[in-house]
Amino acid sequence: MSNLANAPANALAAKEARDKSFRKKGILIALLSGFLYGGYTAFMTHGMESGVWIDFYGATGIAKGLSAFALIYTLSALGAAVNDLCSAVWSLIYAAIIGRLGDFKRSLRTKPGRILIIAAIIGGPFASTCYVIGLQMAGSIIVPIAALNAAIGAIIGRFLYKQKLSAGMILGIVICFCAAVLIGSTGMTGLSFDGKAVLGMAAAFLAALGWGIEGAVGGYACCIVDYEVAIVIRQCTSGIVNAVILVSILSIMGGDRIGTGFRLLGAALTDGPSIWMFFIAGMFASFSFKFWYKGASMCGAALGMGCNGTYAFWGPFWCFIVIGLVFGVDGYAIPWQGWVGALIMVVGIVILAISQDKATKEA
C-alpha cells in the first residue's frame, strides 16, 4: 500500500532525519522519567521522616495506640496517598495552564480513559501495596523480583500490541535487570525461603506484574489519549483510591477504626513541616509518570521501560544528594554496587536501543 519507495531522495533523507530525532526524543524522555523518579523517591522518603510522620512512626501524639500492622502497611499507603494527592493537584494545575482540562473530562467518558483508570489502579495502589507487603514478608530479596517489571512490560507489549522484541532487545533487558539486582543487592541480608518469604516474593512478583501492565498499557494508551491528559487521570485515580479506599481498608485490617486512616490523612495533609516535601515529590512524580507513559508510547514498552528502569540507580542517587547532602542525614551514601550497576545499566540500554533500531529497520 505504501508509496514511500517512489519518494524523492531529499524527502526520504528528511524523513530519516525526522525519525531519528523522534527516536532520540523518545529515549531522552524515557530516561528522564527514571531520573525524575529519583527526585520523587528522595522528597517522599524525607517527607515521611519529618514533621507529624515522626509521631506516626513513633505511635505518639495523634498516632498514639496505632497498631503494629498500621505502622508497616497503613502508613506506607498513607505516604503514597499524600504524595499522589499532591501530584494530582500539580497535574491538574499544569493541565489547566496548558489547556488540557477539557480533554481530561472528555477522556474520562471514553474506553481509553477507562483503561487508563484501571491501569492506574493496578500500577498505583495495587502494585505499591504488593511491593510493601513483599518487603515486609521477605525482605530486600524482593527488590530484583520487582525489577522484573520492565521485562514483563516488554512481553505484554509484544503480545498485546505486536511491538518488536528481538533477541538483542531481550539481552538488553536482561543486562538492565542484572544491573538493578546489583544495585538492590546492597540491602540484602538474612535471606530465607520459608513460607512467609515465598509469599512475600509472590507479592513482589504481583507488584512487578502490576507495573509491567501499567507501563505497557499506559504507554500504548498515550497514542490514543494525550499523555498530558493521561497523567491527570493516573494521578487523580491513584490519589483518590489510595486515600479513600486503600487507607480505609488497611485501617480496618489492622484493627484500627476506619476513621483512623482519615484522621492520619488529615493530619499529614495539614502538616507544614512535611507537606511541602510531598508537594515537591508530587511534582517530580507527575513529570516522572507522564514521561514514563510518553517514553513507552514513543519507543515501545521494551525500550521505554528499560530506560525508565534507571530509577534503580537514580533513587539512591537523589536520596544521597537530597537527604544525605542537603539535609545532612547519615546512611544514604551510595555503595560501589550502585555505581557499577549504573554503568552496567547504561550498557544494557545502549544494546536495547541499538537492537530495537535494527529490528525496526528490518521490519
Added chain:
Amino acid sequence: MLPLNMAILKFFTSGKEACRADVQDALRAQYGTFRAFSDKQMDEALQTACSNGLIAENRLEMDSSGNLIIYYKSDQEMIDTIRKYVD
C-alpha cells in the same frame, strides 16, 4: 465531542490518505482553538500513532519551501484497531 487525539485517529477510519494539514483542515471548526492543535503537537501526535501502528506513512513530498510533508493512511487492520478504542 471526542478528545483531540481520538478525533485525529477517527479521521483516519475513513481510509483516506491525509497529511497533518489535511487533518487540521478537517478538525479546525471543532478543535481550532485547542493549544494542542499547533503544527508541532499535531505532528507529534501523528508520529506517535504511526509508531504504534495505528496509522502508516503512505507518501512523502517536499513543499516549495523545502519542508517535508508526510501523508498517512490506515489499512483495514489499523481501522479495526482504532474502532476498538474510539467509539
